[in-house]
Amino acid sequence: MDTKLTLKLKDDSISRAKKYVSSIGTSLSAIVEDFFDGLTLQQQEGEFKYSPLVNELSGIIQLDENYDYKADYASYLDQKYE
Template sequence: MNTKLTLTVDKDVIDAAKKYAKSNGRSLSGIIEEYLKSLVQHKSEDSDFEISPLVQSLWGSVKPIPESTDYKEILAEELAKKYLK
């Protein structure tokens, strides 16, 4: 269930975040939700594995890939583009 959340954030940060979200085809709410999920998941996992700050900064920036994606077909197409110019 989705619940509305009100935040107070600097206007310049909001404007920049909206531009970032739009340029990446995502909603600002979706980006913030993914970030909050990553915080909760990282804190709740009891393991010795640590995620680097660089990887954490990229968390949620890649759109999910559909399960029906055929990776071998994509690889073959990209290799053909690269080597069969």
């Protein structure tokens, strides 16, 4: 069952959104529904699902088992703010 939802948004946001959906051939309602489904369905399943892009990129970088990322980051910050 479809139900009407009223959203209050800035005019320029609505204009950009309408332009975007017309360029990809879908409706603004479908985009908003997909967005809310993505937020809420992940919570219902009790497990967070990453986006396809994040899934594609995960595992690309292989680090040593004893790599200390905190020390590396601290060193980076030391150099940056010398």
